[in-house]
Amino acid sequence: MRIYWKYFLVLGILILICLAFSNQFTTPLYIEVPKGWPQPKYDFKKNPLTEEGFQLGRHLFYDPIISRDSTISCASCHLQQTGFTHIDHQLSHGIDGKIGTRNTLALINLAWNKDFMWDGGVNSIEVQAINPITNPDEMDEKLENVIVKLQASEKYRKLFTKAFGDDKVNSQRLLKALAQYTVMLKSSNSKYDKVMRKEEDYNEREQRGYDIFKSNCASCHKEPLFRDDKFENNGLAIDTTLNDVGRIKITQKKEDYLRFKIPTLRNIQFTFPYMHDGRFKTLTEVVKHYNSLGHDKNLPKELAKPMNLSDNDRVDLVLFLTTLTDTAFLYDKRFSFPRE
Amino acid sequence: MLCFSFILLLFCFKGNAQSKEDTLSITFKLKFNKEALAFNQQYITSNKDTLTFDNFKCYISHIQIHYDDNSVFTQTNSYHLLDIENPSSFHIPITKVNDKIISKVTFNIGVDSLASTAGAMTGDLDPLKGMYWAWQSGYINMKIEGKSSSCKTRKHEFHFHIGGYLPPYYALRYMELIYNKKASQINIGIDLYNFFATLNLAKTNSVMTPGTIAMELADYGKSLFYIE
Numbered sequence: 001m002r003i004y005w006k007y008f009l010v011l012g013i014l015i016l017i018c019l020a021f022s023n024q025f026t027t028p029l030y031i032e033v034p035k036g037w038p039q040p041k042y043d044f045k046k047n048p049l050t051e052e053g054f055q056l057g058r059h060l061f062y063d064p065i066i067s068r069d070s071t072i073s074c075a076s077c078h079l080q081q082t083g084f085t086h087i088d089h090q091l092s093h094g095i096d097g098k099i100g101t102r103n104t105l106a107l108i109n110l111a112w113n114k115d116f117m118w119d120g121g122v123n124s125i126e127v128q129a130i131n132p133i134t135n136p137d138e139m140d141e142k143l144e145n146v147i148v149k150l151q152a153s154e155k156y157r158k159l160f161t162k163a164f165g166d167d168k169v170n171s172q173r174l175l176k177a178l179a180q181y182t183v184m185l186k187s188s189n190s191k192y193d194k195v196m197r198k199e200e201d202y203n204e205r206e207q208r209g210y211d212i213f214k215s216n217c218a219s220c221h222k223e224p225l226f227r228d229d230k231f232e233n234n235g236l237a238i239d240t241t242l243n244d245v246g247r248i249k250i251t252q253k254k255e256d257y258l259r260f261k262i263p264t265l266r267n268i269q270f271t272f273p274y275m276h277d278g279r280f281k282t283l284t285e286v287v288k289h290y291n292s293l294g295h296d297k298n299l300p301k302e303l304a305k306p307m308n309l310s311d312n313d314r315v316d317l318v319l320f321l322t323t324l325t326d327t328a329f330l331y332d333k334r335f336s337f338p339r340e
Numbered sequence: 341m342l343c344f345s346f347i348l349l350l351f352c353f354k355g356n357a358q359s360k361e362d363t364l365s366i367t368f369k370l371k372f373n374k375e376a377l378a379f380n381q382q383y384i385t386s387n388k389d390t391l392t393f394d395n396f397k398c399y400i401s402h403i404q405i406h407y408d409d410n411s412v413f414t415q416t417n418s419y420h421l422l423d424i425e426n427p428s429s430f431h432i433p434i435t436k437v438n439d440k441i442i443s444k445v446t447f448n449i450g451v452d453s454l455a456s457t458a459g460a461m462t463g464d465l466d467p468l469k470g471m472y473w474a475w476q477s478g479y480i481n482m483k484i485e486g487k488s489s490s491c492k493t494r495k496h497e498f499h500f501h502i503g504g505y506l507p508p509y510y511a512l513r514y515m516e517l518i519y520n521k522k523a524s525q526i527n528i529g530i531d532l533y534n535f536f537a538t539l540n541l542a543k544t545n546s547v548m549t550p551g552t553i554a555m556e557l558a559d560y561g562k563s564l565f566y567i568e
Binding site (some may be wrong): 117 | 373428456457458460466467468474475476478506509551552
């Protein structure tokens with residue numbers, strides 16, 4: 001009888017302890033680094049991923065409430081099925097049909113990025129979102145107003161409580177939650193990845209395309225992320241209607257004139273149009289552009305030698321690029337519009 | 341976040357445990373030619389430019405109190421935004437008063453590169469304080485805005501947003517002010533007269549990006565601070 005007593009007491013205390021902690025604790029989330037990939041650049045220690053934080057970020061990403069007139073959400077320009085970018089528009093358009101100055105970047109494997117934006121002006125994914133929110137051509141809203149609107153919403157007070165323990169909305173929580181969602185957008189299940197994992201094989205022409213890629217493109221679009229932290233001039237003549245000088249605007253260094261980010265090629269089949277000003281509609285045009293370069297001392301050494309690709313080479317190269325499409329990522333329900 | 345709130349909590353306790361009288365604090369005083377600065381008042385610079393002010397904000401960070409026995413008090417999480425619209429921000433409690441002679445006070449004008457690259461911050465470093473550049477991450481260290489007939493700009497406005505953390509345009513400036521006395525209250529003047537003494541307002545009136553000019557202005561910024 002006495003033993004029973006103790007047993008129940010201990011159990012009761014344990015249950016009480018569990019209950020006490022159950023409200024404070026969130027479900028931890030981890031980003032799994034695929035085999036052979038480098039470690040992510042994002043410092044997760046400053047923003048530990050949780051399921052609740054991720055879900056809050058997901059709601060925010062899809063909610064036009066963060067724009068001035070509740071018409072534009074992040075997803076307006078970053079559509080999941082096209083690699084989280086804005087297709088069919090050379091330059092992105094935002095609030096009141098206003099048009100920006102650059103082509104939307106795809107949101108893929110951002111946890112591995114050092115800088116953000118075409119010119120690398122933004123140094124953390126957490127502060128990246130301030131740009132579209134406050135840009136007069138995009139969402140044209142003040143962070144202060146976003147906070148007021150979210151604080152007034154019962155739905156968000158609940159979501160913030162789940163993620164952070166209380167319903168206080170501030171800019172740091174808003175930005176960190178958005179970052180939780182965007183750093184989770186990992187694409188590592190394309191045919192290329194399956195071939196690398198030896199689960200599938202390339203056919204002869206895909207393999208030829210891969211070989212051409214390795215000798216002509218991979219020095220900048222580095223595997224396995226198919227991007228680089230560097231900024232380069234890829235030989236595009238300046239568009240005089242935009243006069244976008246690129247990275248030099250950030251660093252003021254002469255050598256950064258016309259240099260832009262080397263973006264990822266993952267899911268490139270669906271992220272058209274291409275380049276910072278969206279000037280190319282198809283991958284064929286892109287490959288033709290690179291194939292037309294060479295013998296130009298203003299170009300980086302990687303592009304200094306002509307590629308001399310034949311028509312067949314070009315077709316195979318484009319075929320290889322389509323093996324970077326990750327359908328599981330593009331249709332992953334965890335990243336899609338949150339239905340309640 | 342948790343860590344930060346904890347530190348904040350500690351500060352609260354500290355604040356409660358001691359009275360105002362035991363606290364060594366720094367009070368910054370915004371001036372123009374030794375007079376307290378007021379908005380909508382016309383001032384004349386040493387270059388005979390007439391001007392009025394409508395904004396002043398400035399970050400003070402990493403405050404250290406050096407004593408004559410070579411001990412140093414370093415304030416933790418020391419980022420303070422002096423904002424003309426929030427007068428209490430010019431008064432910064434530092435630590436407990438003690439009987440030692442304070443040899444010098446040192447601090448940075450601006451936000452260091454560490455905090456500039458640390459992602460979304462809160463408190464005085466909250467990006468909604470109007471001192472954050474979104475398109476080119478980083479804080480504006482000092483913001484001085486107003487009007488002058490010498491400026492051939494829209495509405496004769498001048499805007500000085502001095503900042504930048506990327507070398508070679510790291511616009512943070514280290515300030516060292518010799519004190520050599522005991523004190524429970526240190527008054528530091530910030531005299532904008534000195535800023536405009538070295539400036540050709542007709543030529544330089546709109547600086548809102550990091551770069552060579554911002555570096556020059558950051559150097560001028562050092563000349564504003566003095567022990568009262």
